[in-house]
Amino acid sequence: MIKMNIKHFSLAASAVCAALLAGCTSVSLAPIDDRSGQGQPQAPIVSPAPEVTVQTVPVQDGGAGKYYAPQTAVSDSGRTHTVASGDTLYNIGVRYGVSPSELQRLNGISDPTALSLGQVLKLPEAKVAEQPAASIETPSVTVEDVSRPMAASTARRQQEQARKALEESAATSSAVVMPWPVRGDVISSFRENHMGIDIAGREGTPVKAVLDGTVQYVGNNTRGYGNFVIIRHNSRLPGKGMTPLVTVYGNCSQILVSINESVRKGQTIAKMGKTDSERVKLRFEVRQGKPLDPLDYLEK
Incomplete structure (x- = not known):
């Protein structure tokens, strides 16, 4: 009887151990996803972008011929x-x-x-094209609201701008009349030399500036001009573009002014002579971009 109980107890203990071991070693398997694509939404198929063909243009003439406007011949x-x-x-x-x-x-x-x-x-060759005379409008001046304070420097600047605009308008709108640089007979006209006029005179006669301006050049390195001086003026001739107006005084025996010196209308700037000339004369020229006939602007 005792042996039977021991045997039953051994079997029960074995069963309990087996159950415990089975619980410890049991593994839960994760669910298996279906990745075959059947029954699941799929990402849209994107067509590849079309290929773009870039054509290169061969560069010729040093890289300038095809990309820049052709330059005209210089006369x-x-x-x-x-x-x-x-x-x-x-x-x-x-x-x-x-x-x-x-x-x-x-x-x-x-x-x-x-x-x-x-x-x-x-x-x-001088190729500055003449521009038609444009109607000149009196520049308008904006008046600020007096209720707002204005800095003194701003007011002065606006006044100066208005003054300069009025001066430029007057200079371009009115006809320019020049006094003669010297008095004498015209022995060579603009039609003959296409540059200016030659005025006969006596050695040492004072040569005078025809307008206010600034001395731009003094020298004697141009054939046919001898000692000469060039003056740049603040005025512009109507209908002749925006190039500065200059006057030239050549064949002088002596120059009495220097470069960058300011001169006044009627001021003696040189003395008549015959440098690089067979006789005493004054070469007088008027230029605004290109040579102009001085007789069109000298006092009649």
């Missing part, structure tokens, strides 16, 4: 200028009423800052 006027101290392509261009870029192209100058003293430059 040689037959005149020359000898480079002196202080000369630049710009002031030479203003002096003769020609384009500095055309001056550079005509002479094949690659570096415009490397002019040499004594270098002889060919001068192109």
